[in-house]
Amino acid sequence: MMNGANYLSIEEVISIPKFMETAISDDGRYAAYVKQTADWEENAYVNHVWLYNREAGKSYPLTIGKNESTQPRFSPDSKYLACIGVSGEGENRKKEIYIQTLGDTHAYQASPDCYSIEEFKWSPDSKGIYFKARRLESESLKKRKEMYGEFYYVDKDFEYEALYFLNLETGGKELYDPLPHGKMTPAVEPLTEQMDLQIHSYDISFDCKHIVFSAAPTPRAVDSMDQELYILHRTTKEIDKVDASPLQAGEVLFSPGGTRLCYTCYEKEKAIYNNRTIEIYDLETQRTIRPVQDIDEHIIPVRWTPNGILISWQEKTNFLAGIVSETGKITSLVSKEDMVASAPSITWDQSTFVCVKQTSTTPAEVYINHEPITSRSVAYKGKIQSEKEVVTWRTEDGLEIEGVLSKPVDFADSKSYPLIVAVHGGPAGTSFAVPTTNKYQPIESFIAKGFLVLEPNYRGSTGYGQAFRKANYRYLGLGDYEDVVSGVDSLIEKGYVDAERVGILGWSQGGYISALCATYSTRFKAVSVGAGISNWITYYANTDITHFTRFYLGSDPWTDEEIYRKTSPMTYINNACTPTLIQHGEKDGRVPLPNAFELYRGLKDRGVPAELVLFKEMKHSSHQPGLNRAILKQNLHWFCHYLLDEPFQFV
CATH class of the missing domain: 2.40.10 (Thrombin, subunit H)
Structure with a gap:
């Protein structure tokens, strides 16, 4: 094996920049993108908008340091670039709209301080900006706080996000050509503030006379599937519900002529695992077509x-x-x-x-047509990258499963390697055959230590069609286990893998599959469970996405307790014997903390080696490079100890 130091270290993987959110001016002269980097001194991931001048062939950041920026949007007349500027910390963190004249180097705040902007779009005439923001606190709520203190009624006291219009013309000429110390107060017009609706997607007609928006009855994730379409008429301020498909699911666009709408909708029925296609609705004839x-x-x-x-x-x-x-x-x-x-x-x-x-x-780069304009590949200079291969195998029930196999560059098919199975979340996620940037599973470090790594795209994964995504309906975990184990068996049969040295880890749904492997099976020598479900009943009662469980298990636990127990790792706790590392965010609302404690206590009571690591203040995922470094190092040391007999190191 080649020198392990030549592969990317854990810190180097975390430090690789991530590119998101591209934009292009309609005259083609400028491009913009968001670059996320790890700030080790501040222990934070920071986002900055970069502006690229095609004529000069150069780019520069709009913000630096703690003052972040996201969502670059060029004005339709290609004169200005707007973005969300992010400043402050914790409860004081604010998102505001900043505008920059193209060719200038200074951006100026355009939105009032009282709004924290979630998302925005330019008006097609470039004279204003439509934005989505949380409604301002009502007087009645202010009085309640003053009288009683802070409390809220579950499923009643909602903080809705409404739609507003920022009129840039009323702010005066200084909005586009501001004085250095000028304070601007452009007019903001509430558009949906009077409606108890959660705005999701929206678009503006080319003549600026109409706004179409999709909205759900509440901000709850469970209600996001009940979106409906509305049109707001700017002249009369009337709002009409659009009698379009009842399967509408968000992402709405106006046609260039303003007579048709395009929106996503479920193909047949509203279910998490079903396809969402696009539908075109004619506002005049009320006819629909599905072009794809x-x-x-x-x-x-x-x-x-x-x-x-x-x-x-x-x-x-x-x-x-x-x-x-x-x-x-x-x-x-x-x-x-x-x-x-x-x-x-x-x-x-x-x-x-x-x-x-x-x-x-x-590695990922930002491209204009076929030419890269970024240089992320510099992070890989002088480093060896694991080789990625898409492999396939069949399960006993006849499904063809794909997975990404990471191998060392000096891989020999005559040699048997220890294996790590790294399971993605979702379940409607996907493992892609691209250079490693995983911040929860130390793939490059595993390769450097002599492991192979298999990332299975188990049933339920996205990319393989609707039937495949639904194949774990009422078969969660159990079908996934079959997909994972059959993949391991296929590599053992090829002679690539030492059957006595196989471990498994995952995060979220991947953590759930790993937890099931810890209790349901003796196939693995070590397991790591990251933010994983251990008991579907506990999960159902505490998570913010209860509809997820009802869709996949077909019912609630009070109606069909058997399916909840059949698919829960805790049901098989008396069989457990595999050393298990459990990692969990202390403030996780998606997979609540009781899932970690139940699994940990059950393993300890059975005498199974187990460690529970709680990350303070962390929710379902980490937003700190330091915590990601801890997660990666803990996983690396855990498997090196149990599969390679190395001394265990506590991070």
Whole structure:
């Protein structure tokens, strides 16, 4: 094996920049993107918008240091760039709209201080900005706090996000050409503040006379599937409900002519595991068409241009982008093989396309058409990367499963290696065959230590069609276990893997599958459970997404307790014998903390070696590089101890 020091270290993996949220000015002269980096001194991940000048071939950040920025948006007239500026900490953290004249180097706050902006869009005439923000606190609520202190009624006291219009013209000329110390107060017009609705997606007609928006009855995640469409008429201020598909699911766009809508909707019935396609609704005839018929996956509409709709979708371990016409013809904008293309954007005339692209051998970069404008690959200079191969196998019940196998560059098929199975979350997630950036599973460090790493895209994963995503319906964990074990068996049969040295780890749904492997099976020599479910009944009663469990298990635990017990790791706790590391965020609302304590106490009572690590203030995932470093090192040391007999190291 080659010198392990040549592979990326844990700190180097965490430090690799991440690119998100691209934008392109409609004249094609400027591009923008968000670059996330690890600030080790502040122990934080920070986001900054970078502006790229195509003529100069150079880019620079709009913000630096603690003052972050996200959501770059060019004005339709290509004169200005707006973004969300983020400042402050904790309860004082604020998100405000900043505007910069292209060609200038200074951005100025445009939105009033009283709003914390969640998302925004330019008006098509560039004269204003529509934004979504949490409604301001009502007088009645202020009085209640003063009289009694702070409390809230569960499922009643909602903090809705409403839609507003920021009129830039009323702010005066200084808004676009401000004095250095000028304080601007442009007018803000509430648009949906009077409605008890949670705004999700929205768009503005090209003539600026109408706004279409999708809204749910409450901000609860469980109600996000009950969105409906509305149109707000700017002249009369009347709001009409659109009698479109009852399967509507968000992401709505106006056609260039303003007579049609495009929105995502479920193909058949509203269920988490079912496909979401795009539907076009004619406002005059009230007829609908579904232009895409040949893609068996979720379709995401991005922008409706005169020559078609920019969409993105997934095919197995490829993520693609293209233009679809109303007749259903799809023109691909990226290669269809070995390609993960994300955050696409395109000019109005479709002459310039921007996205983040990566392959199995090239790290993610921001591209304009086919040319990279970033240099993330510098992070890999002088380093060896594990080789990624997509492998397939069949389960006993006949499913074909794919997985990503990471191997050392000097891999020998005549040699048996210890194996780590790294399970993605979701379950509707995917492991892609791209250079490692995983901040929960130390894949490159495992490879450097002599392991192979298998990342199975088990039943329920995205990219393999609706039937595959539904294949673990009322079979959660158990079917996933079959997918994982059959993948391990296929590698053992090839002679690649030492059957006595196999471990498994995962986070979230991956942590649940790992927990089931710890109690249901003796196949693994060591297990790590990250933010995993151990008891579906406990989970159901405490999580913020109770509908997730009802969809996958087919009922609630009070109606069908048997299916909840059958698929819960705690049901099999008396069989447990595998050393298990449990990692969990102290403030996790998605997979609540009792799941970690139940598994830990059950293992300890059975005399099984177990460690429980709680990360203070952390929710379902980490937003601190220091905590990610701890998670990665704890996992590395755990498996090196139990599979390689190395002395155990506590981090």
